[in-house]
Amino acid sequence: MKRITLYILIAILFSSCNDMLDEVPMDFVSRSxxxxxxxxxxxxxxxxxxxxxxxxxxxxxxxxxxxxxxxxxxxxxxxxxxxxxxxxxxxxxxxxxxxxxxxxxxxxxxxxxxxxxxxxxxxxxxxxxxxxxxxxxxxxxxxxxxxxxxxxxxxxxxxxxxxxxxxxxxxxxxxxxxxxxxxxxxxxxxxSEDIGAETGRAGKWAAKMLLSHVYLTIGEWAEAASRANDVINSGKYAMVQVTEPDDFYKIFASETSSEDIMSIHHSETSTSTIPTYLHRGSAYPYNNSSTGYFAWLPDMNSFIGDSWDTNDLRKQFNFYEKYQDSDGNWVSLPSTVPVLMKKFINNADGLNIYSVPIYRYTEAFLFYAEAACQAEGAPSDLALERLNMVKRRAYGYDLNTPSPVDYPSGMSKDEFVGTVLQERAYEFMVERRRWFDLKRTGKVKEAFAAVGKNIIDERFxxxxxxxxxxxxxxxxxxxxxxxx
The missing domain is CATH 1.25.40.890 (Serine Threonine Protein Phosphatase 5, Tetratricopeptide repeat)
Incomplete structure (x- = not known):
């Protein structure tokens, strides 16, 4: 008997299998x-x-x-x-x-x-x-x-x-x-339109975000823009203002934030394993645990390297080159792995109490910008403004005031959509977005060629x-x- 059949049979007969292969959870099998x-x-x-x-x-x-x-x-x-x-x-x-x-x-x-x-x-x-x-x-x-x-x-x-x-x-x-x-x-x-601080469960705005994402994926541009616009105009959320790189931890290193639409929350007694895969062991202040695989290595030959403006606070927030040893001395990462990622961390100062985002408010602005441009055939003033609001925050500028880093008007539809895609790559690093963004926009082979990689069709x-x-x-x- 094959493995799936065996595990399902055990679940049905004994109602006690906790293995991840169990498709019939024990919570549900006793109906009497x-x-x-x-x-x-x-x-x-x-x-x-x-x-x-x-x-x-x-x-x-x-x-x-x-x-x-x-x-x-x-x-x-x-x-x-x-x-x-x-x-x-x-x-x-x-x-x-x-x-x-x-x-x-x-x-x-x-x-x-x-x-x-x-x-x-x-x-x-x-x-x-x-x-x-x-x-x-x-x-x-x-x-x-x-x-x-x-x-x-x-x-x-x-x-x-x-x-x-x-x-x-x-x-x-x-x-x-x-x-x-x-x-x-x-x-x-x-x-419900109002779930308060219970952002670990779905509310109306999470449903609209997922709908916008789905419509964007299948090319239903007007529907995608409409749902994102609903979220933006809901009055329920606000982008966290940033003036220095670690201010981004206000989004992730808390039980909830003003832009948290839906997320999985963690605490000191309910921790994520993501930091284990991002960091070396005992790499304080990013990983206080002795366990660390540093198995997800940033490719600095890609868009996250020299082409990314160092004045973008997200770049400083996402990467580190030094950590503290057990004596409190700052030491460089080894030459074989000179850069690691620090969006998700685990340390003794409470910053390991963070959220793994499912949807956050900032994404509604980029959903809208991309979808509205596709629907209308060119970027509108509103689509451009919403894209620029995300970029202004990344550089520490006021969200609602024109800034020196604003993207200019006059872009074609394709130029604008490509710009939104790049902004999404910067904004949602290590948040499960990049691969599926490249797939849905048909940019996979182009993006991999840019970092000197080939990809075969079988990997799609x-x-x-x-x-x-x-x-x-x-x-x-x-x-x-x-x-x-």
Missing amino acids: NFYTNEIDAQGALNGAYDATGPDFYGITHYLMVELHGDYLNGRGSQAPISIMDQVLNQQNIGRCETNWLTLYRAVNRANAVLDNVVNIEDITEGARTRILAEAHFLRAMAYFELVRGWGPVPIKTKESTDLSELESPRMYESDVYDLIIEDLLIAEKDL FWPIPEDEINNNPAINQEDQNPGY
């Missing part, structure tokens, strides 16, 4: 005493949120997305991920399998909420509507990662509870996006897990993505 009231419904929803993990579907998904970008190189076992002129090796094919299973576990938990909460009697209608809307959002978010990573994927809209429900064919990408949009329109309508989509092919009757080896 569950799904009876509002507390149960909220508990099921919390289980669906838990599937996102501490680092947005787990560190394995995070690293696979990041190391497909053009400005990072993997180190150690992750090095082959960044060698884009060959298919993934077996170890990293295994990482793709982990990500597939993690995302479908998230889908299944959301489906469990949607299937069962509708039938609960002891619950207010307001709570039911909210919980179902959040589940629709979570399912959409998981499918957005799946379709962008693998292309056509199986669509599951009902909870899997036994082996007879494994059969599901790969569906066209357009069908997957139809489901994502259907889910998000429900979420947009039914989610990740391999379907062999166990899925072996155990899903609706999929066979002919359905595998090219190269695998």
Whole structure:
């Protein structure tokens, strides 16, 4: 019996499997005493949120997305991920399998909420509507990662509870996006406009941000601009003002900030593993832990090197060349790894209490600028102004006042869209954006050529897990993505 089948069978028979391969979480399998009231419904929803993990579907998904970008190189076992002129090796094919299973576990938990909460009697209608809307959002978010990573994927809209429900064919990408949009329109309508400091869960504005992102990805420009504009004009958020590089920690090194639309929050007792992959061990003040892989290495031959203006405070914020040793002396990083990244850190001064962003307010301005330009055929004054507001903040200028670093008017549509793409690269470094931005804009090969790398077409989509092919009757080896 293959691995997926074995784990699902264990889950069904014993309701106790905690392994990440378990697609039927133990929270949901006992229906005789569950799904009876509002507390149960909220508990099921919390289980669906838990599937996102501490680092947005787990560190394995995070690293696979990041190391497909053009400005990072993997180190150690992750090095082959960044060698884009060959298919993934077996170890990293295994990482793709982990990500597939993690995302479908998230889908299944959301489906469990949607299937069962509708039938609960002891619950207010307001709570039911909210919980179902959040589940629709979570399912959409998981499918957005799946379709962008693998292309056509199986669509599951009902909870899997036994082996007879494994059969599901790969569906066209357009069908997957139809489901994502259907889910998000429900979420947009039914989610609360005000979730206060609870930015770890979805509200209306997070739904609009995800909708804008989806519409941008599939080229529905007017819809993308409209949703981003709604968020900008909501009055709920504000960009954090920056005057020196470490001011950016006000965005990340806190439980919430004025531009936090949705994020995964961490504390000293609930930490992320992202810093472990960015830093050396005991590299104070960036990593107080003795563990450090420094496995995501910045490629200074890319756009983050000499071509990036050093007056941009984001450059100073994102990189460091020296750290303090155990005696408090500042020492240079070794010549083999002279620069590391410091957006996400872990130290003894409390700065490890930070958020891993899912969506932040600044992105709405760049969503709008790009989408409005595409929709209108040229950059409007408003699109240019919103792009410039992001750049002004990066240089420490007042957001609403013209500055010496403003981008000029008169750009063509293509020039403007390329400028927005570059601004996104600076703004959202190590935030899971660059690879998918390059893919959706058709700029992958151009960007990799700029850093002296070739990329083969087989690397545009990740391999379907062999166990899925072996155990899903609706999929066979002919359905595998090219190269695998």
